[in-house]
Amino acid sequence: MNGFSTGEEDSRGAADLICCLLDENKRCSRPAGNASYSKRIQKTVTQRRLKLNLDHMARHIYICDYHKEVIQCARTKQQQQRRRKDSEDDSGETDNDVPEVDLFQLQMGTLRRYKRHYKVATRQNLNKTLLAETLTKHFKTIPVVEKEALSFFIYTVKTNANKLDQKNGLSSSDTT
Structure with missing residues (x-):
């Protein structure tokens, strides 16, 4: 004042x-x-x-x-409408109790690594949205044996190991 x-x-x-x-x-x-x-x-x-x-x-x-x-x-x-439309378009998708995985939250580099790892065919220079949509459709097609995945996860946690250590030739005793 x-x-x-x-x-x-x-x-x-x-x-x-x-x-x-x-x-x-x-x-x-x-x-x-x-x-x-x-x-x-x-x-x-x-x-x-x-x-x-x-x-x-x-x-x-x-x-x-x-x-x-x-x-x-x-x-x-x-986003929910887009997902619903995508699931209606995919005739093989009938399981509604499958949890949604939001690949849109990942960084572009991570999406590219996923694409390279699974050899997903896409056209060059897709933007993040289109790449995430394509990879989400691919992700939903991957078959998973739940008991096997949980058993491996629990084993990995108990042994304090991870796949990266195994690829580099290290054992769990070398990393601790």
Whole structure:
């Protein structure tokens, strides 16, 4: 007020701000959280056709937890629809109690190693999304004998070994 800072203004941060979004052209009055309305989030809102816009009168880009949740739910809903569509397209997939493995979370290098290891045929220079979709379809086709996999896992944990040690010619006693 008088030109001196008491420190309170500086320490408040986003806690005293209200959400910077217009929800159906009406300014949200909820307190802003620590999530910001980035270009990526803006793209998600546009793609999902959510009726949210940035209020250009706001002097910040922080959004409330409610709108953060709305945007995240819209994103996960589309991913679930994509997975459902993929499983309908694959006529061999009828088992619904199989847990989903989200290969979209892996890094590009990991996806490429998976592709190389299993010799999955794809066209060159696929982007991450297309490569992850292709590898997810391949992953679902791999037969797994559950008892055998669990037995091997428990044995590996008990002996404190892993496949990398075996490939390098090391035994479990050499690694400890």
